[in-house]
Amino acid sequence: xxxxxxxxxxxxxxxxxxxxxxxxxxxxxxxxxxxxxxxxxxxxxxxxxxxxxxxxxxxxxxxxxxxxxxxxxxxxxxxxxxxxxxxxxxxxxxxxxxxxxxxxxxxxxxxxxxxxxxxxxxxxxxxxxxxxxxxxxxxxxxxxxxxxxxxxxxxxxxxxxxxxxxxxxxxxxxxxxxxxxxxxxxxxxxxxxxxxxxxxxxx
Amino acid sequence: xxxxxxxxxxxxxxxxxxxxxxxxxxxxxxxxxxxxxxxxxxxxxxxxxxxxxxxxxxxxxxxxxxxxxxxxxxxxxxxxxxxxxxxxxxxxxxxxxxxxxxxxxxxxxxxxxxxxxxxxxxxxxxxxxxxxxxxxxxxxxxxxxxxxxxxxxxxxxxxxxxxxxxxxxxxxxxxxxxxxxxxxxxxxxxxxxxxxxxxxxxx
DNA sequence: TGTACATCAGTGAACGCGCGTTCACTGATGTAC
DNA sequence: TGTACATCAGTGAACGCGCGTTCACTGATGTAC
Numbered sequence: 001x002x003x004x005x006x007x008x009x010x011x012x013x014x015x016x017x018x019x020x021x022x023x024x025x026x027x028x029x030x031x032x033x034x035x036x037x038x039x040x041x042x043x044x045x046x047x048x049x050x051x052x053x054x055x056x057x058x059x060x061x062x063x064x065x066x067x068x069x070x071x072x073x074x075x076x077x078x079x080x081x082x083x084x085x086x087x088x089x090x091x092x093x094x095x096x097x098x099x100x101x102x103x104x105x106x107x108x109x110x111x112x113x114x115x116x117x118x119x120x121x122x123x124x125x126x127x128x129x130x131x132x133x134x135x136x137x138x139x140x141x142x143x144x145x146x147x148x149x150x151x152x153x154x155x156x157x158x159x160x161x162x163x164x165x166x167x168x169x170x171x172x173x174x175x176x177x178x179x180x181x182x183x184x185x186x187x188x189x190x191x192x193x194x195x196x197x198x199x200x201x202x203x
Numbered sequence: 204x205x206x207x208x209x210x211x212x213x214x215x216x217x218x219x220x221x222x223x224x225x226x227x228x229x230x231x232x233x234x235x236x237x238x239x240x241x242x243x244x245x246x247x248x249x250x251x252x253x254x255x256x257x258x259x260x261x262x263x264x265x266x267x268x269x270x271x272x273x274x275x276x277x278x279x280x281x282x283x284x285x286x287x288x289x290x291x292x293x294x295x296x297x298x299x300x301x302x303x304x305x306x307x308x309x310x311x312x313x314x315x316x317x318x319x320x321x322x323x324x325x326x327x328x329x330x331x332x333x334x335x336x337x338x339x340x341x342x343x344x345x346x347x348x349x350x351x352x353x354x355x356x357x358x359x360x361x362x363x364x365x366x367x368x369x370x371x372x373x374x375x376x377x378x379x380x381x382x383x384x385x386x387x388x389x390x391x392x393x394x395x396x397x398x399x400x401x402x403x404x405x406x
Numbered sequence: 407t408g409t410a411c412a413t414c415a416g417t418g419a420a421c422g423c424g425c426g427t428t429c430a431c432t433g434a435t436g437t438a439c
Numbered sequence: 440t441g442t443a444c445a446t447c448a449g450t451g452a453a454c455g456c457g458c459g460t461t462c463a464c465t466g467a468t469g470t471a472c
């Protein structure tokens with residue numbers, strides 16, 4: 001239980017500088033444009049320093065993704081104004097997701113495109129970030145579907161998320177069969193409306 | 204208008220052998236496991252021969268994807284038994300999609316994960332493969348929604364496809380927030396049902 | 407507080423390797439007469 | 440049909456390069472007395 005030493009502080013500082021730099025690079029060049037030399041250059045340290053402070057590049061990327069998930073969580077939370085019906089709350093979450101993806105395209109897509117090398121596991125603390133996201137959907141959905149068990153509720157929340165995600169994904173990728181980008185909002189709204197239509201809209 | 208010479212035939216033969224080999228490698232090792240040396244080895248030709256017959260590896264991959272899309276199209280067409288209502292037809296298409304993705308995981312994911320280098324365009328003949336897929340959804344959807352214009356119909360068909368795709372994608376990736384795999388079928392069914400619920404189900 | 411020693415973070419040149427692509431050569435196929 | 444020449448598909452060793460990661464060295468920070 002000692003106070004943090006100067007070394008500790010410097011280490012923490014370097015970590016955040018590296019995460020900042022990696023985040024910036026992913027935001028501007030995309031995940032595939034992320035190079036160790038660029039990141040360390042931006043962070044103002046030597047190439048080797050990265051490996052003192054992170055396991056490797058993948059580890060650093062996971063830290064960026066964790067930060068992105070937290071930012072997304074805050075954006076979604078901000079959509080949940082007081083007095084929304086559960087159905088309105090879900091619609092607002094979906095629109096919040098669309099907005100976040102549009103405003104943070106490369107960081108958002110890094111979330112889904114980052115692949116760990118064969119056999120490497122995603123750390124638990126990062127999985128918890130995912131769970132927190134689903135929790136935000138479960139809360140209003142539970143009010144709408146008091147008939148469902150907790151498990152079914154989580155399952156349906158993930159399906160709802162995945163469906164909205166799919167629409168945003170194919171639209172933003174711009175190739176394949178996606179919708180035009182200016183239609184994403186209304187299409188997602190129609191989708192969520194359909195998936196919550198005819199359900200008791202209790203407070 | 205000459206008859207194909209022996210050279211022509213050999214060239215065509217090599218092309219199909221290479222596509223076969225690449226397809227097999229993608230099926231077994233995934234897109235990232237595809238190496239020029241493996242493919243040419245499997246096809247029984249020298250490394251350099253690939254570049255006589257295809258532009259480069261990307262070109263070869265596009266040919267594999269085109270074949271995959273055609274196979275998917277046939278699978279989906281096979282679900283369209285006589286006498287299905289439009290709503291049933293759409294449900295059957297969705298289940299067909301789930302089945303195809305499950306049975307051809309790596310080829311299916313190659314369809315969406317293959318990225319062309321900066322500035323390179325997908326050839327038109329391959330875009331036509333995509334359009335044919337959407338057409339299969341538009342046909343029954345048009346019966347269900349006679350009120351929509353052609354454009355809106357296509358837009359809604361793409362949204363329906365994207366939503367189903369998202370659910371399958373996140374479930375099959377197994378990480379992030381996907382549904383468990385044995386639940387994909389019922390979740391997709393619920394999704395499609397919701398998106399077609401309450402609509403006139405005319406023949 | 408001051409000095410001597412130990413530790414370990416920071417450095418960046420060098421390593422290593424994977425792998426797509428090229429290219430000079432050869433030999434089979436096609437053409438002209 | 441046969442011969443001489445031209446073409447161009449097939450070959451695989453070599454090229455090139457990008458880039459993550461290491462590692463021997465240095466110098467700043469921490470510890471003991």
